Amino acid sequence: MMTDQQFMPLAQRYMDTIFRLAFHYTKSQAEADDITQEVLLKLYRTDKQFESEAHVKHWLLRVTINACKKALLSPWRRTEPMEDHTAALPFPSPEHSALMDAVLVLPAKYRVPIYLHYYEDYSCDEVAALLHIPSATVRTRLRRARAILKTDLQEADEHV
Structure with a gap:
């Protein structure tokens, strides 16, 4: 102890x-x-x-x-509802807030690797070790998550 x-x-x-x-x-x-x-x-x-x-x-x-x-x-x-909690978090700009909202909507299999890689600065190999999945799977999930985020954020910009 x-x-x-x-x-x-x-x-x-x-x-x-x-x-x-x-x-x-x-x-x-x-x-x-x-x-x-x-x-x-x-x-x-x-x-x-x-x-x-x-x-x-x-x-x-x-x-x-x-x-x-x-x-x-x-x-x-x-x-x-996530909006109740994300509204209370401090963000440097509205774009950061919108990005966090988009990340939180992702399924967990994409959301968690994104968080560990981009917010905690872990490499793909380190994320793979933490999640007990192959490194190639982490890279695939990151690529797919970025594609989803790109689409979602572009659609959000079009509606504004």
């Missing part, structure tokens, strides 16, 4: 990252909060010796993905 001195800096550093990944996966702020708490408790209770900061982050993201998959299978799962 970790000491408070070991745990607190890690929790503060990665809490937002865990929450954002869980939110992208579940599309529910309440569920993302629960998953964040669950993952941080697992970190606190773990006896695992981490080799580096990158190892800690990778472990936390993998645990978060597993917790999200478990939550999605729950019979008690409920969804909430």
